[in-house]
Amino acid sequence: MTANDYYQTNTQGHLIIGGVDALELAKKFGTPLVVYDVQKIKRQFQAFQNAFEKEQVDYAISYASKAFATMAIYQVINKLGGHIDVVSGGELFTALKAGFPAAKISFHGNNKTPDELLMAVQNHVGVIILDNFTEIKLLKRILKQTNTRVQVMLRVTPGVSAHTHEYDQTGQEDSKFGFDIRSGQAEQAFLQVKANPQMELIGLHAHIGSQILAAEGFKLEVEKLLKLVNDWKQKYDYQPRVLNLGGGFGIRYTAQDDTLTAQTFISQIVQKVKKCAQASHLKMPAIWIEPGRSIVGEAGYNLYTIGARKEVPGLLPYVAVDGGMGDNIRPALYQAEYEAVLAEKPHAEPVETVRLAGRYCESGDIIINKLALPKSKPGDVIAVLATGAYGYSMAANYNRVPRPAVVFAENGQAQVVVTRETYADIVSHDRFYQMEG
Numbered sequence: 014m015t016a017n018d019y020y021q022t023n024t025q026g027h028l029i030i031g032g033v034d035a036l037e038l039a040k041k042f043g044t045p046l047v048v049y050d051v052q053k054i055k056r057q058f059q060a061f062q063n064a065f066e067k068e069q070v071d072y073a074i075s076y077a078s079k080a081f082a083t084m085a086i087y088q089v090i091n092k093l094g095g096h097i098d099v100v101s102g103g104e105l106f107t108a109l110k111a112g113f114p115a116a117k118i119s120f121h122g123n124n125k126t127p128d129e130l131l132m133a134v135q136n137h138v139g140v141i142i143l144d145n146f147t148e149i150k151l152l153k154r155i156l157k158q159t160n161t162r163v164q165v166m167l168r169v170t171p172g173v174s175a176h177t178h179e180y181d182q183t184g185q186e187d188s189k190f191g192f193d194i195r196s197g198q199a200e201q202a203f204l205q206v207k208a209n210p211q212m213e214l215i216g217l218h219a220h221i222g223s224q225i226l227a228a229e230g231f232k233l234e235v236e237k238l239l240k241l242v243n244d245w246k247q248k249y250d251y252q253p254r255v256l257n258l259g260g261g262f263g264i265r266y267t268a269q270d271d272t273l274t275a276q277t278f279i280s281q282i283v284q285k286v287k288k289c290a291q292a293s294h295l296k297m298p299a300i301w302i303e304p305g306r307s308i309v310g311e312a313g314y315n316l317y318t319i320g321a322r323k324e325v326p327g328l329l330p331y332v333a334v335d336g337g338m339g340d341n342i343r344p345a346l347y348q349a350e351y352e353a354v355l356a357e358k359p360h361a362e363p364v365e366t367v368r369l370a371g372r373y374c375e376s377g378d379i380i381i382n383k384l385a386l387p388k389s390k391p392g393d394v395i396a397v398l399a400t401g402a403y404g405y406s407m408a409a410n411y412n413r414v415p416r417p418a419v420v421f422a423e424n425g426q427a428q429v430v431v432t433r434e435t436y437a438d439i440v441s442h443d444r445f446y447q448m449e450g
């Protein structure tokens with residue numbers, strides 16, 4: 014797919030998002046602005062659903078909401094029949110506020126606090142995904158105090174980690190998450206959980222990486238998990254109802270990202286599970302996945318207004334915009350790459366290469382290092398593409414810049430789903446220091 018099929022334009026040649034002219038969005042709601050094409054989110058979710066339906070297996074698609082966690086997205090995922098993952102009390106609170114059914118929430122994290130675990134238990138979340146021995150002890154205490162039962166999964170580290178097209182296979186995985194399989198931690202955790210009548214162990218969980226562009230790593234993950242399941246069947250006559258294979262499905266940020274469709278990922282994964290399960294005479298488990306980035310990433314656009322331009326003899330000119338690392342930390346944090354187009358004329362031929370700079374006081378606040386652009390001038394609106402995952406959700410108030418508004422656009426209509434922060438919001442938690450004298 015080229016960048017040209019990747020966005021749409023109206024008869025005036027302007028970029029449209031969810032059927033709404035991006036220039037009008039910028040004018041009406043101001044910039045910087047985060048805009049989601051809601052149909053794209055739905056289509057992506059449904060692509061995963063359709064892929065599972067084709068394979069005729071029990072499944073759940075649990076949107077990993079740390080990618081973008083607001084009440085509006087929880088509403089959309091709920092409407093689509095999905096589950097969600099949360100990783101904090103704040104995400105859990107937001108989801109419950111949005112009316113998301115607690116029973117379809119999985120709670121993740123390598124250091125859930127006692128308060129967060131209590132909150133999860135009291136609100137009857139569907140699954141707590143246990144990450145370490147401290148947590149097993151803590152949860153045990155909370156369940157005893159509250160006289161409750163809860164479904165749990167064990168997060169294990171299978172010794173597979175995948176990035177883009179490659180995967181690494183190691184013995185123990187050096188990760189802060191989960192119980193290591195090879196050293197026997199996973200088995201020890203299994204025995205502790207099975208011994209507790211207030212914990213119902215429904216399955217195993219693993220997550221091998223992010224922005225994965227090939228299915229091999231997932232297949233190896235399946236092999237390792239089903240080998241473990243087979244061991245536990247032989248030794249303990251236990252078989253998990255659910256195999257949760259995590260997320261990490263890659264998306265297209267730039268032309269370099271050669272993505273797989275949801276259909277390809279899911280059919281390869283499910284077929285591998287079927288094959289391994291048959292070979293060991295295991296009951297076919299339900300398969301859960303946790304896509305985050307792939308649900309919301311390509312549906313998001315960051316709109317900025319171009320301001321200052323700085324020429325440096327012999328080097329690329331800097332074109333600065335009114336946002337940057339405060340609303341999208343990914344370029345500064347891990348050299349993430351993006352494409353961008355002028356909202357007024359995305360199809361216009363580029364005439365120069367520029368560095369698209371943010372407005373924050375950090376030299377590293379460069380949104381795109383080499384961007385081919387048509388002639389641009391201060392006041393032009395530029396759209397950075399595929400910013401929907403880990404952009405707004407990582408937004409911060411560095412330099413005391415208010416965080417942008419978020420708009421959902423669908424069928425030619427646009428609605429604010431998060432209002433723009435004001436300067437009053439920025440100081441709302443500040444308190445005067447009562448100085449002596």
Ligand SMILES: *Cc1c(COP(=O)(O)O)cnc(C)c1O
Binds near residue numbers: 080
């Ligand atoms: C972050 C995370 C995901 C989602 O990863 P994506 O790359 O956004 O799909 C899924 N599962 C777990 C446990 C995670 O930590």
